[in-house]
Amino acid sequence: MKQILVVGGGISGLSAALDLARLGVAVVLVENSASLGGHAAQLSCKAAERCVACGACMVTEKIRQAAGEANIRILLNAGVDKIERGKCFEVTLKQDQQIQRIEVDAVLMASGFAPFDPTNKPYGYGRFENVMTSLELDRMLRRIGAVNRPSDAKLPRNMAFIQCVGSRDSTLGHLWCSKICCGAALRMARCIQNRQPGMEATFFYIDVQNFGKNFQTYYADTRQQVRMIRSIPADVLKTADDRLKLSYFDPDTQAYQEAVFDMVILSIGLTPSESTRNLAAMLNIDMDGLAYARKTPILLPNGVFAAGAAIEPMSIAESVLSAGKAACDIFHYLETASRI
């Protein structure tokens, strides 16, 4: 029976593991955190009056199925220490200081993304409690089913969403659009408005990216409920009464404006994860060939595959598709390899 290593227990790793396990391939799924589901498992349901097909709930089901799948062996709090190439891959795994050595016929990098850290941006992240990242907001919403201000637990009457933080930025070396942040922020704003009526949301953007089926209709509707300002604010300061003052250029009035909000949400971009970099180093893969801003299709050595946000920014639905592609590639590879 063929055996493969899947590095990463997020939506992509789980999906690919299930696809292959069901076809009789043994899968060792290695996840470095204490739980499965990756970032998708941290996201909240974004339904307002109806489901918006964000895909966050899909991972719950995948975790359940993977846990019950005989051909998948799951290792949590585990990482890859070393990979050596012989007739197959000799992998040294480390789980809580314990070493394990396994042999696999193929390796799937499903090591996801790292969210951008906006501490060095002039938005007060890390200094002002009521400034948080979109991911932190998602986690709060998922954890308590509501959104309140960290400093005083009051419900925010208005919230600002600042887009493209850490994306579309050549000074950071991030010459890419992270793709999913417009959808995440707009859906989240509408979801919060649905649960906490009266909350006013303002969306500061450069170019709105598509999300979901029927984007045009949803976007037209969203513009009625969320104030869209095509300008990125430059500063966030705290007021005397513990609110947040944003300064921005208002394209409608062609004037410099200051606006005060109860909370400021930074839509942070996706970057390649450290896990991906480490794996690339172990497998002698040129990281430029794996970088989000690469100019060519991804280039991997024989027997090594990649899926999901380890490759480039993508949504949950796209990650599932990417995992399916990888699973098919791996299945084909294992079949041809066995005939040699």
Add this chain to the structure above:
Amino acid sequence: MTTTESIPMSRLNQDLFKNWPFDQDHCLTCALCSSSCPVSGIDGFDPRKIIRMVSLGMQRELVESRWPWICTMCGKCEHVCPMGIHIPDLMRGIRSLRDRDKVPGILHKGLEAALKTGNNLGLPKEDFVFILEDVAEEIAQEPGFEGFTVPIDKEGANILTTIHNKLVNTHTEDLKHWWKIFYAAGEDWTVPAENWEGTNWGMFTGDDPAMKIMAGRIAENMARLKARNLMWPE
């Protein structure tokens, strides 16, 4: 800038400023520069307008526009720009396009005076020295500062400092704060008696030759007085 007449794109040559090395063609129109600019919105000023006009090759409009002259050259825009566009340099570049006699009055007069006399005010050497020594006397009368003198044209000092012209014009009191610090620290410092001007309106007006002359004079002073460090507060 008000114009109700449409500008035909055929009149514009986008290659006009292609060689300018300021990355102006990378602008995403994100408005971070506009949001950070201390003078944005004044008379409709928005740094993006200038950047776009350069990209489009709108030379005539740029030369005639007041906008490039509203910029304070603070550099905050460049600091926040995600594409690293050198916006203040771009402004300078546009300022350099104007005939010198069309440069805004006060800047033009000041620069002319500086090129001729070594400072924007056209202040003669004797008057300059008199003002400095007068302020020094006032300091020397304060308790703890007895014996204070201002070292003019001293050779071999650790620090040579330039002087902003307003400090010997309308804000002479402001000289005292840092001179007292020098004294308390026991610093070995000096001020040149001529070509002491710290501002450089050649830089402001996009006049590179003038900028070079002004900066060159400071370098000459450094060499002449054999100072070890230059302090250039501007």
Add this chain to the structure above:
Amino acid sequence: MQATPEPAASADMDDPSPLFEVRTETRISHCSGSAGNFQVMLSPPHGIPPLTFANIVIAEDGMQSPLFSLYGLSACPTVLSLSEIQKVLSSPPASEHTLTSGQTAVFMVGLAGESYPHVLEAAMASCLKLQAEMGLKTMILTRNLKVGAPGLEALYRKTRDAGVVYVKFSDALPTFQQDAEGKVLIAFLDDITQMPFTVIADVTVVDEAVAPSPYLKDLSRIFCLDSDPAGYIQSDNVHRLSVFTNRKGILAAGASRGVLPPSAWQAEVQETVITLLSLIKGELTSRGNKAEIDAGACVRCLTCFRLCPYHAITLNTRPVVMTDACERCGMCAAECPAKAIRIDDLRIQAISERLQPIPCRDNNASFTPFLVAFCCSRSAGRAKELATLSGLSFPERLSIVEVPCSGSISAEYLLAAFRHQADGVLVLTCHEGNCHSERGNILARRRTAHLKNMLKQIGIDPDRLLLKTLASNMAAEFAGTAAQFEKQIAEAGPLRINKLQRQ
């Protein structure tokens, strides 16, 4: 279109039978049967017996229709669609086009309506070629620059370096005037400089609306497939991802299920292949008791046949459930007017057994209501699991009755709960649009609303029955809803059903 999937493994070359057969100029006229055994009639030829297939993949190409009329333009040699200019640019230089250096070419991308990254990419690539290689001056007019795809930010930069001019619009759009020679005068207010410009386009390129093939309408009818609002044969439901439809054994791939950029074609094909392999292996069959129709009780009203979201009921002399396709949603059983359909573990007797009241721990304490929550297992069931894992607590006298789909939650169940002395009854379903059986939650909502009216008539406070929608990852909301409901019912006091007891 292919009726048989291309296998992932290569064939044994000694086997003379063809791996796949391609029939062109052929349409589907009829389909019957169910997963594993579809009978499909093709046309032409007419009149021959149907072919049998285990699984079906629908992969119709999409349609592109140029948006000339939206800009008040008419197609002519110098006013082209994006596809046409791409064709012109990809053919060798000797072809008859009139593009010459010095001309101005203006592209409209996502101006009348929002566009797609792959459309912008096509426009940018064309402009790059025209500008950098052929010496034209190009412009792209757009609303939102769709750079949300790999490599597009870098390509955008490359086109800017080459001198392509972009004009982005937010609200006010440009005006267009086409003259007799095919030139277009475009007037616009530039959003950034706030100045008015005009440009005379020697060549004008209009983008195309992306739409599903009109054939999908027929296929939807023939194969009994749900469509989304745009007409693609996959509903906008995460349970269908990636290539499933509401029917077991029928997959929708590529431009049949939504807008698909060319860069995603390969992934789409491979996902379809891997899904088929799992299907063929029987790995995707749902387990558990399937619906059974009691032939003796069935009155052939055909309600179940019309209702089944999976079209798992076929009509012989009587309706028969095709067990492979049945997903145990229970809608048929709940709606059957003759009560002729049963799913073993979802019979009212089985449900009633799960409704025994939880005794009070402390009889002297203030009133702790006995609550029953009917939960769709896919949403509320999973959320409960997550809640327990997260250490959230639930009311001590809450009894949870999980069912595969809220579509099976009949009025009978709800009344049974009240009959078993439930002080409050919760119905927890998936959000609208998130139900695996598409409409189970809608039916549950309707029944609950109807029953609330009935409760009023028989003297039970309708607020003792509450329906809420949830997703499988909403653990906090589940616990919160339960706690809130307990508080509400505790305040309302114990249920008194004197009228019912008299019966």
